[in-house]
Amino acid sequence: MATEETDHEDGVQSIDPDDVDTEDILGSAIERREDPALVSGEAEYTDDIQKPEMTHMAMVRSQYAHAEIEEVDTSAAEEMDGVVAVYTADDLDVPGNLPVGWLLDSLEQVNHPILAGDRVRYQGDAVAIVVAEERYQAHDAADAVDVEYERLDAVAHPGEALDDDAPVIHEEAGSNQAFDWEIGDQEATKQAFEEAETTVSLDLHNQLLIPNAIEPRATVADYHPRTDELELDMTSQNPHVHRLLMSGVIDHPEHKLSIRAPEVGGGFGSKIHHYADEALTALAAKDLERPVKWTATRTETYITDAQGRGHETTGEMALDEDGNITGLRVHTKANMGAYLSTFAPSIPTYLYATLLSGQYEIPTIYCTVEGAFTNVPPVDAYRGAGRPEASYVVERLVRQAAREVDMDPAEFRRQNFVPGDAFPYETPVAMEYDSGDYEKTLDRAKEMLDYEEFRERQEQAREDGRYLGVGLSAYIEACGIAPSELVGELGAQAGLWESSVVRFQPSGTVTVYVGTSGHGQGHDTTYAQIVADKLGVEYDDIEVEEGDTDEIPQGMGTYGSRSAAVGGGAIVESAEKVIEKGRKIAAHQLEADPEDVEFENGGYQVAGAPDRSMTIQDVAGASYLAHDIPDDMEPGLEATSFFDPENFVFPFGMHAAIVEVDPDTGEIEFEEYVAVDDVGNQINPKIVEGQIHGGIAQGIGQALYESAEYDDNAQLTTGSMQDYAVPKPSHIPEIKTASTVTESPHNPLGVKGVGEAGTIAAPQAVVNAVVDALEPFGVEDIEMPLTNERVWRAIHENGGGD
Amino acid sequence: MTEQDITLTVNGTEHELSVEPRELLVHTLRDDMGYTGPNVGCETTMCGACTVQMDGDAVKACTVLAVQADGAEITTIEGLSDDGDHPLQESFQEEHGLQCGYCTPGMIMTAADYLEDEPDPDREEIREALEGNICRCTGYQNIVNAVESAAEKMHAEDAAADGGVIEEGGD
Numbered sequence: 006m007a008t009e010e011t012d013h014e015d016g017v018q019s020i021d022p023d024d025v026d027t028e029d030i031l032g033s034a035i036e037r038r039e040d041p042a043l044v045s046g047e048a049e050y051t052d053d054i055q056k057p058e059m060t061h062m063a064m065v066r067s068q069y070a071h072a073e074i075e076e077v078d079t080s081a082a083e084e085m086d087g088v089v090a091v092y093t094a095d096d097l098d099v100p101g102n103l104p105v106g107w108l109l110d111s112l113e114q115v116n117h118p119i120l121a122g123d124r125v126r127y128q129g130d131a132v133a134i135v136v137a138e139e140r141y142q143a144h145d146a147a148d149a150v151d152v153e154y155e156r157l158d159a160v161a162h163p164g165e166a167l168d169d170d171a172p173v174i175h176e177e178a179g180s181n182q183a184f185d186w187e188i189g190d191q192e193a194t195k196q197a198f199e200e201a202e203t204t205v206s207l208d209l210h211n212q213l214l215i216p217n218a219i220e221p222r223a224t225v226a227d228y229h230p231r232t233d234e235l236e237l238d239m240t241s242q243n244p245h246v247h248r249l250l251m252s253g254v255i256d257h258p259e260h261k262l263s264i265r266a267p268e269v270g271g272g273f274g275s276k277i278h279h280y281a282d283e284a285l286t287a288l289a290a291k292d293l294e295r296p297v298k299w300t301a302t303r304t305e306t307y308i309t310d311a312q313g314r315g316h317e318t319t320g321e322m323a324l325d326e327d328g329n330i331t332g333l334r335v336h337t338k339a340n341m342g343a344y345l346s347t348f349a350p351s352i353p354t355y356l357y358a359t360l361l362s363g364q365y366e367i368p369t370i371y372c373t374v375e376g377a378f379t380n381v382p383p384v385d386a387y388r389g390a391g392r393p394e395a396s397y398v399v400e401r402l403v404r405q406a407a408r409e410v411d412m413d414p415a416e417f418r419r420q421n422f423v424p425g426d427a428f429p430y431e432t433p434v435a436m437e438y439d440s441g442d443y444e445k446t447l448d449r450a451k452e453m454l455d456y457e458e459f460r461e462r463q464e465q466a467r468e469d470g471r472y473l474g475v476g477l478s479a480y481i482e483a484c485g486i487a488p489s490e491l492v493g494e495l496g497a498q499a500g501l502w503e504s505s506v507v508r509f510q511p512s513g514t515v516t517v518y519v520g521t522s523g524h525g526q527g528h529d530t531t532y533a534q535i536v537a538d539k540l541g542v543e544y545d546d547i548e549v550e551e552g553d554t555d556e557i558p559q560g561m562g563t564y565g566s567r568s569a570a571v572g573g574g575a576i577v578e579s580a581e582k583v584i585e586k587g588r589k590i591a592a593h594q595l596e597a598d599p600e601d602v603e604f605e606n607g608g609y610q611v612a613g614a615p616d617r618s619m620t621i622q623d624v625a626g627a628s629y630l631a632h633d634i635p636d637d638m639e640p641g642l643e644a645t646s647f648f649d650p651e652n653f654v655f656p657f658g659m660h661a662a663i664v665e666v667d668p669d670t671g672e673i674e675f676e677e678y679v680a681v682d683d684v685g686n687q688i689n690p691k692i693v694e695g696q697i698h699g700g701i702a703q704g705i706g707q708a709l710y711e712s713a714e715y716d717d718n719a720q721l722t723t724g725s726m727q728d729y730a731v732p733k734p735s736h737i738p739e740i741k742t743a744s745t746v747t748e749s750p751h752n753p754l755g756v757k758g759v760g761e762a763g764t765i766a767a768p769q770a771v772v773n774a775v776v777d778a779l780e781p782f783g784v785e786d787i788e789m790p791l792t793n794e795r796v797w798r799a800i801h802e803n804g805g806g807d
Numbered sequence: 808m809t810e811q812d813i814t815l816t817v818n819g820t821e822h823e824l825s826v827e828p829r830e831l832l833v834h835t836l837r838d839d840m841g842y843t844g845p846n847v848g849c850e851t852t853m854c855g856a857c858t859v860q861m862d863g864d865a866v867k868a869c870t871v872l873a874v875q876a877d878g879a880e881i882t883t884i885e886g887l888s889d890d891g892d893h894p895l896q897e898s899f900q901e902e903h904g905l906q907c908g909y910c911t912p913g914m915i916m917t918a919a920d921y922l923e924d925e926p927d928p929d930r931e932e933i934r935e936a937l938e939g940n941i942c943r944c945t946g947y948q949n950i951v952n953a954v955e956s957a958a959e960k961m962h963a964e965d966a967a968a969d970g971g972v973i974e975e976g977g978d
Contacts, residue, residue: 016948016949016952019901019902019903036900036901036903037900037903039908040899040900040905040908041891041900042908043905043908043911044884044891044896044899044900044905044908044911044912044915045844045884045885045887045888045891045896046842046843046844046845046883046884046885046912047844047885047891048908049843050843050846050909052837052843052846052847053837053843055838055841086808140834140838141827141829141830141834217943218907218909218943219846219848219854219856219907219909219910219941219942219943219944220846220848220907220909221847221848268907268908269907270846270848270907270908270909270910271906271907271909271943271944273943300847302850303848303849303850303851303854304850524907525906525907525908525944526906527906691903692903694903694949695903695906695944695945695946695949698945698946698947698948698949699906699943699944699945699946700946701946702943702945702946702947703943725849725850725851725853726849726851726853726854726941727851727853731853731854731941731943733937733938733941734933734934734935734937734938734940734942734947734950734951735931735934735935735938737946737947737948739930739948740946740948763946
């Protein structure tokens, strides 16, 4: 399969799957099979689940970001109507310590108890849990738990937390430094800066964001004492990972723990991690021997869902006299929050600094990152996870450098791109890019914008007192992180393979079991497209199962844009094993040598003898009848695979925005947003488009609207959707999309991953556009989110706008 | 807490039940009656995932008390059409106007009410009409496409029902 370059300025047109032949289904923009249940209210999310005798759990959370717990008095709560049980840290007799799944040499591992016993370290830290017969009763009783605190000074920002006089959050660590990490060549980079013709520098703040999946996190736990089986339905992006981690946290054997992700209402990273809440729900169900449901309120998600970004960075770029980038030096202070969340240490290190080469040939790079404990919720993966932060640093510096050397930013980029013939390309920060053609996406974006004409229009507008700007963002993303051996060397405490089973039923239908766990990405559709193509079986005869540890042998889950590249690869490998086994059965029945049996479009045929053939469904039937299969063969037609790719995949593209800024009000209006993405082959272009759109909306949210803001006491001041500006329909412009296709050589589908592309690309496209618009005022940088006030101040602090 | 007797007609079926005066309509529908189509996404009437129609008007069921709905006719997404084939339900699928689907019932119920009043909206008007419904997945463009396309279909259906010819838009 090699999909074609596409141009979707008017959007991708969907197709009814009934109108597509099996041989054409891979790469078709078919409508999703998930949707009928979702548009009719039939889909079952975790909070929809009701069980006989089910109880409800509510959390007592700290109202302070940092305090000693003096006393927890649960007596009043215990007396209230409907209350079944109240638990505090003293009542737990399990390890109850949430693990961190990615280690660094200098990492300061600190205890992360599921219930705080002596100290709370962020506002959402749980102190007690209440279980009651009814939802409202549980919340009433939680309010009645009386906790006495001795408040401590708190700190919310990494730079302040690393100061010598900052309050120390984990005394056993001695300071707030969680780790001190570096990558690249310090000496060579220093020399590049000494020899540079000119340098540019920016202090960049990549603000904390709240993921805001519209479905809050939830868990329903059910324990069967006679079998010791503990069953959880929960909002998970990776049920098998949750099962493994939780089995240790609550000391319950892994094989007696089953986790199912029903329909999951978005994740964006926030449902990867193992939180205290699901462990506590499980423990309560086990103790009470009754089902327990916990569903976060939105307020709870704002103070407990792992937040994203949170970088304070100084970036410098060295340049020669011809405008070539000769070096990059970056120092980042990264907010880790109060504890180390599941994969937190990897985000501001290996998922960040390894992308600092962007799309450019940079001879030397050196980056240091200090992780800081603070009194905000744990910070971990949020859509993009490290890569948006890297792309922001690179693309903001590139914009600044182009201005410094007086070149058009598009041509400055072109001059410094990794050339199309240089792949695979090894960067100075340990990445080997698989494939790419960066000029092509630049050219396409320029064409869609009518870039040259825009520059003339911009000039004219300025003369008329109107401020238009264009911002480019040449992004690169690393996703489908693998192979396991490599990520192990980098500190991962897990392998990053993916697993699948492809199983024929005797009647010829197929079920695919895969260890990824979709939550809106349309995996049921795209995986069925892959299998229909490989096996030549009708799309409607293929069922996809995900998100259930009882059904799917093993899995690592859905995050990091890995599902198509790694999960898809696992499915292809299983399908190929099935085809090979089927070939032997067909050869046996057709009395031919297996090497002479060809497989095409779902049929086996003896080469040169068209009448000697059978369909793969017939073979499946024969394999289960097992009356006449080769002597040394087991019955049945199914195969299991663990696919461990040889490298990451590297989607890339060019996003560009044209905006107009009103200097009197600081308001920003979009004129254009174009996205040219290369995500390799596309299994379903409509789903790809949807992922791009959604990613861009979150990226624009970061650029213009969103920020988790904390006061001096590390209290979240944007604690609801009324205060934290999740973009609304009118906040997001119409987006024009196009794509180029360079296949990845690292997986059998040639796909590259698409889930995070828009979020990585969009923020700096918007900020660069605003800065470009305000160039006449000498504005070089504005901190995200670019609120009207910040834009207005930037103009006026530079003496403009009068 | 003292309960109060109320009558709710949900998707055409009348129910008599007792609720606490403080109970939110969305919890009555979901927890007491099993209509789990409307979802709870926030507590501040911002996200709109819980939107249902009350006596024909779209309301956020997280900011209506069940006792306020006493005697009302409630339509949830489950009752919008017999077979999930309301033009909006079809268009959301055709236009990929949903991903995780959590906001979708509310989005469709708001749009259904809106298109009753405004059969021929432009894209900007659609975006304004959906201000009270937040989607974190789609970036809204395909939702706007879906509502636009549904409006055209409904317009055509109405015209056919009237026995008339489909007229081009007036602008």
